[in-house]
Amino acid sequence: MLIAEVSEKYDISPDTLRYYERIGVIPRVNRNKSGIRDYTEEDCRWVEHVKCMRGIGLPIEGLIEYAGLYQQGDDTIGARRELLAEQRKQLLTKIEEMNQVLARMNEKIERYDQSLR
Template sequence: MRVKQVAENLGISEHTIRYYDKAGLFPFVARDDNGYRDFSEDDLFWIEFIKCMRQTHMPVSQLKEVAELYDQGSATKSQRQAIFARHKENLLHQKALIEEGLATLENKFKILENE
């Protein structure tokens, strides 16, 4: 599958997919005889994962590290798990900050309603 088809299927711009490619996030994606990326169905799951992780502000550099580790095989499983565990902790911390901010805003709304 070509970049254009991937973009249409996943709702990601072609520019973004090419950016991810140049950033080294697709070391395991096959190329056709002309040197163009030929994305498989499995590759689409990886791109969806990238999209999700980018929405949670995982740096491209970390995603590149995960891609390179994945490309090296199952011996790197614990290293990938450690990266994901750190990101999960960051997300949980951000979630707590957001919940605190929402609670503060709710209190402010109550105060303003009584003015």
Template structure:
């Protein structure tokens, strides 16, 4: 860990990899496609990530977990960089993602109910005579 000042800690790309589980290749790619805000560099050109960068990466991880496309994540990052006047656009992007997540949760709950039914049926030994059903 490299301290840039008394109040601001900076992390090398290796440290960020260890903390986040993201590979160095992924971190560089995020920066290249505009998903990461400007990452500071040391005098020798090495990336130096801040705590704010780590928080952003955690948020991006949550967006990835929702199934949000990379294009939408990059668009969201662009909107953040553009400033406060984009709050409504950011909210709409997140609301759309939330609707999609809720729809997937509903689908998964339906699939889970079918699995529970079949598991219960097998556990009770009630499969006899039902050879035509999966």
């Protein structure tokens, strides 16, 4: 799959995809005979994973660490699990904070609705 197709499929700019490859967040993408990046299914799984992790707020440094651990092999499974578990913990905290904000907004909207009646 060409970079333009991957970019469209995952809604990530080609420049961002190149950047992710350059800094090691996604493994080096093979190139075809013309020197054009040719993304495999495995490459696309990495792109999808990175997009998901960025979407929950994982910093680039965390992604670089995770990718580096992955490339070191199965001896790093525990460290990778720990990194993801810590991110899950932070995500759950954010979700709780957002739920509190949502509840407060709902209360305010309800008060406005009552005032408008």
